[in-house]
Amino acid sequence: MKKVKIALLGLGNVGRGVWNILQMNGEEIMKRSGCQVEVAKILVRDPSKARAVKVPEELITTNFDEILNDDSIKIIVEVMGGIEPAREYILKSLNKKKHIVTANKMLLATYGDELFKKADEEEVMLNYEASVAGGIPIIQAINESLTANKIEKLYGIINGTTNFILSKMELEGSDFENVLKEAQEKGYAEADPTSDIEGFDAQYKLAILSSLAFGTKVKIDDVYREGITKITSKDIRYAKDFGLVIKLLAIAKETDGKLQLRVHPTMIPATHPLANVHDSFNAVFIKGNAVDDLMFYGRGAGDLPTGSAVVADIVSILRSDVDTENRLPVEKNNLWHKEIGEINDITSRYYIRTTVTDRPGVLGEITAIFGRHGVSLRSVIQRGRIKNEEEVGLVLVTHYTEEKQLQGAINEVKDIDAVKEINNMIRIEDFN
Amino acid sequence: MKKVKIALLGLGNVGRGVWNILQMNGEEIMKRSGCQVEVAKILVRDPSKARAVKVPEELITTNFDEILNDDSIKIIVEVMGGIEPAREYILKSLNKKKHIVTANKMLLATYGDELFKKADEEEVMLNYEASVAGGIPIIQAINESLTANKIEKLYGIINGTTNFILSKMELEGSDFENVLKEAQEKGYAEADPTSDIEGFDAQYKLAILSSLAFGTKVKIDDVYREGITKITSKDIRYAKDFGLVIKLLAIAKETDGKLQLRVHPTMIPATHPLANVHDSFNAVFIKGNAVDDLMFYGRGAGDLPTGSAVVADIVSILRSDVDTENRLPVEKNNLWHKEIGEINDITSRYYIRTTVTDRPGVLGEITAIFGRHGVSLRSVIQRGRIKNEEEVGLVLVTHYTEEKQLQGAINEVKDIDAVKEINNMIRIEDFN
Numbered sequence: 001m002k003k004v005k006i007a008l009l010g011l012g013n014v015g016r017g018v019w020n021i022l023q024m025n026g027e028e029i030m031k032r033s034g035c036q037v038e039v040a041k042i043l044v045r046d047p048s049k050a051r052a053v054k055v056p057e058e059l060i061t062t063n064f065d066e067i068l069n070d071d072s073i074k075i076i077v078e079v080m081g082g083i084e085p086a087r088e089y090i091l092k093s094l095n096k097k098k099h100i101v102t103a104n105k106m107l108l109a110t111y112g113d114e115l116f117k118k119a120d121e122e123e124v125m126l127n128y129e130a131s132v133a134g135g136i137p138i139i140q141a142i143n144e145s146l147t148a149n150k151i152e153k154l155y156g157i158i159n160g161t162t163n164f165i166l167s168k169m170e171l172e173g174s175d176f177e178n179v180l181k182e183a184q185e186k187g188y189a190e191a192d193p194t195s196d197i198e199g200f201d202a203q204y205k206l207a208i209l210s211s212l213a214f215g216t217k218v219k220i221d222d223v224y225r226e227g228i229t230k231i232t233s234k235d236i237r238y239a240k241d242f243g244l245v246i247k248l249l250a251i252a253k254e255t256d257g258k259l260q261l262r263v264h265p266t267m268i269p270a271t272h273p274l275a276n277v278h279d280s281f282n283a284v285f286i287k288g289n290a291v292d293d294l295m296f297y298g299r300g301a302g303d304l305p306t307g308s309a310v311v312a313d314i315v316s317i318l319r320s321d322v323d324t325e326n327r328l329p330v331e332k333n334n335l336w337h338k339e340i341g342e343i344n345d346i347t348s349r350y351y352i353r354t355t356v357t358d359r360p361g362v363l364g365e366i367t368a369i370f371g372r373h374g375v376s377l378r379s380v381i382q383r384g385r386i387k388n389e390e391e392v393g394l395v396l397v398t399h400y401t402e403e404k405q406l407q408g409a410i411n412e413v414k415d416i417d418a419v420k421e422i423n424n425m426i427r428i429e430d431f432n
Numbered sequence: 433m434k435k436v437k438i439a440l441l442g443l444g445n446v447g448r449g450v451w452n453i454l455q456m457n458g459e460e461i462m463k464r465s466g467c468q469v470e471v472a473k474i475l476v477r478d479p480s481k482a483r484a485v486k487v488p489e490e491l492i493t494t495n496f497d498e499i500l501n502d503d504s505i506k507i508i509v510e511v512m513g514g515i516e517p518a519r520e521y522i523l524k525s526l527n528k529k530k531h532i533v534t535a536n537k538m539l540l541a542t543y544g545d546e547l548f549k550k551a552d553e554e555e556v557m558l559n560y561e562a563s564v565a566g567g568i569p570i571i572q573a574i575n576e577s578l579t580a581n582k583i584e585k586l587y588g589i590i591n592g593t594t595n596f597i598l599s600k601m602e603l604e605g606s607d608f609e610n611v612l613k614e615a616q617e618k619g620y621a622e623a624d625p626t627s628d629i630e631g632f633d634a635q636y637k638l639a640i641l642s643s644l645a646f647g648t649k650v651k652i653d654d655v656y657r658e659g660i661t662k663i664t665s666k667d668i669r670y671a672k673d674f675g676l677v678i679k680l681l682a683i684a685k686e687t688d689g690k691l692q693l694r695v696h697p698t699m700i701p702a703t704h705p706l707a708n709v710h711d712s713f714n715a716v717f718i719k720g721n722a723v724d725d726l727m728f729y730g731r732g733a734g735d736l737p738t739g740s741a742v743v744a745d746i747v748s749i750l751r752s753d754v755d756t757e758n759r760l761p762v763e764k765n766n767l768w769h770k771e772i773g774e775i776n777d778i779t780s781r782y783y784i785r786t787t788v789t790d791r792p793g794v795l796g797e798i799t800a801i802f803g804r805h806g807v808s809l810r811s812v813i814q815r816g817r818i819k820n821e822e823e824v825g826l827v828l829v830t831h832y833t834e835e836k837q838l839q840g841a842i843n844e845v846k847d848i849d850a851v852k853e854i855n856n857m858i859r860i861e862d863f864n
Contacts, residue, residue: 021580021722031767032579135723137577145569147464148743276708290453291567291740294730308723311580335463
């Protein structure tokens with residue numbers, strides 16, 4: 001049995017998962033890869049740090065060069081996260097013709113092009129299944145299983161933290177702030193939750209997924225982004241009245257020759273498979289022109305699920321014979337150049353929640369403005385006022401309309417005296 | 433650009449899908465595979481038959497030897513179905529070192545071992561993604577993406593016809609016979625629906641899936657099988673009362689060192705992701721010891737979805753360079769030998785629907801028998817009798833119990849005078 005030495009860069013959550021899987025499923029991995037995997041070195045910043053995993057002390061190092069200059073180490077598993085020094089370490093390792101497995105979405109979304117090009121030049125593999133949607137093998141599916149398809153649409157619930165929060169809000173009627181606090185206590189949300197709740201994490205992941213699915217270069221800023229901080233329990237209740245639920249949806253679709261890329265809270269039909277993705281689960285829904293609808297569902301985070309994807313990437317390198325330098329047989333990225341659309345150019349249905357003074361004629365004024373902007377309304381809900389309150393909630397749902405027309409209408413409505421606030425505007429996706 | 437010649441054996445539903453995908457997505461496939469695919473020959477039984485697809489006449493042949501002896505044809509795509517002559521053609525093609533792509537579940541479930549062994553000896557590829565769950569890339573997922581896992585449980589809705597029928601019955605309250613007729617009219621069920629409704633189709637597929645997932649040899653007869661013909665709208669209504677829905681579930685799990693393999697109507701919680709798989713959609717739910725819960729959802733049949741899987745298999749051969757003889761790097765089948773359990777040895781919860789004469793003491797007699805057999809009851813529902821009917825429905829739901837104890841109790845209950853009929857016994861799966 002051939003022994004293959006690997007090194008881990010990082011021993012956090014994912015690194016621990018990788019270590020534990022290699023221990024607990026060693027026999028499976030050996031039989032399936034034909035090789036025995038040996039972790040030869042583990043790079044950490046602070047060896048004295050208390051960790052939830054026990055590894056032999058002699059494996060730990062703080063000196064990357066020890067790993068880089070060890071020619072017996074064939075595979076580098078980068079699970080440290082962040083841009084630098086991860087990027088530097090990967091580039092140097094590629095230069096030494098070491099294969100790379102990485103779970104680093106931020107790095108790939110930012111410098112993916114540079115890294116893939118370098119791996120290609122050095123004729124080594126760079127695998128990154130764990131960078132999107134944790135344990136769900138979505139990269140493999142797009143790269144290997146959907147090659148017969150033109151992918152037309154891709155929708156993803158690819159951030160577990162926000163899905164946990166929105167599911168809880170839906171289930172319990174609680175408000176955003178309370179649920180966020182609970183998520184932080186349970187470890188589902190970080191102390192600084194910005195990256196999740198403002199949609200940055202999903203933005204990185206959609207950049208990676210869409211560049212693969214549509215075979216084109218996608219930069220992070222090509223993806224329009226809105227977080228979930230403005231969603232209230234009121235919006236969730238109204239959504240329910242319309243048979244809809246609110247998800248932080250990552251959307252990529254080609255319309256009129258342009259690629260629409262966006263991450264924002266989205267109302268979707270309660271009967272759609274994505275609406276039934278609860279808690280911290282992730283799911284990616286794809287429509288291909290041959291395969292039609294497909295959905296992949298699973299754990300988008302966690303040490304073992306993410307480790308499962310990392311170790312599968314290691315096995316795939318082992319199977320392709322780590323001793324011969326392996327070239328990716330064909331280029332999988334940037335097959336086409338696709339133009340990226342602007343958020344203002346999309347066509348959607350919209351939900352708008354406003355607070356207005358309850359006096360005669362307000363509704364007429366508002367609907368007249370929407371009409372002038374060419375926005376046709378499908379439903380209007382005005383709840384009767386409570387006791388002596390002067391202000392009432394007014395919710396509008398539009399038919400399909402262009403975003404720029406809608407924004408024009410909202411801007412004008414905002415200036416009506418009786419309109420106290422535009423509380424929220426949420427796009428509705430009906431998957432047509 | 434390298435041209436690679438392939439031949440289709442069969443031009444039915446799936447063959448048509450393959451042909452159409454190669455035409456409509458030719459550019460995608462070329463860019464992704466690095467090769468141009470040319471269909472050089474198509475084997476049909478009756479060239480005069482009217483077909484829903486137009487192919488150049490000169491490609492059609494009724495003589496397999498024309499294909500076999502054409503050394504320029506590198507890949508054989510077997511989409512004719514059935515055991516013979518498909519088996520003979522594949523073996524002869526392997527002998528000539530042609531790569532194989534097949535969608536033939538019945539053949540693989542029956543002679544898979546022989547075919548894989550032969551492919552291995554000849555050092556060519558034998559791909560079969562389309563044999564299970566149509567367009568869903570479940571074979572690839574198990575073979576390539578879940579290599580870091582010990583798969584503990586696998587549950588599948590892998591027959592679209594029965595799922596269509598059960599979904600309709602659930603949605604509309606209609607009876608089996610009516611819905612079957614509708615399914616036949618719509619083309620979702622065949623004129624002779626036996627293979628679907630009696631669970632044979634799912635049995636073949638589970639044999640293939642479970643042998644991969646558990647790395648052991650599974651014969652068709654190792655899979656216990658029951659069809660859905662006994663399910664009535666009454667059972668579906670009772671299930672609903674308990675918060676359950678009825679699916680034809682394929683189940684494979686390891687308990688006490690034995691593999692449980694079974695296909696039967698199963699009541700599952702309405703909140704489980706599999707319960708939301710409606711119409712003719714398929715889904716496979718897997719629990720791995722690292723990745724935890726995963727579900728793959730999509731179209732289990734249809735010309736284009738199934739063709740999508742076939743063409744992806746072709747691309748995978750092209751990518752691994754069709755000119756050099758490719759050996760599977762490691763054995764993926766039969767890594768372990770697992771003992772197969774008997775249906776009598778399983779432990780489950782059960783739903784039993786009976787019809788009894790409404791006289792005092794019957795319920796007591798029945799529950800006493802269950803008690804004597806060690807079967808503990810969780811719920812009993814006896815609906816009040818309607819008008820002057822003497823017979824009433826009595827439904828029992830058990831706690832976890834061994835199947836043999838349950839069968840013992842049922843056999844004794846059957847003999848009570850007041851028990852007119854044991855209408856149905858359905859296993860309940862709660863995924864624990």
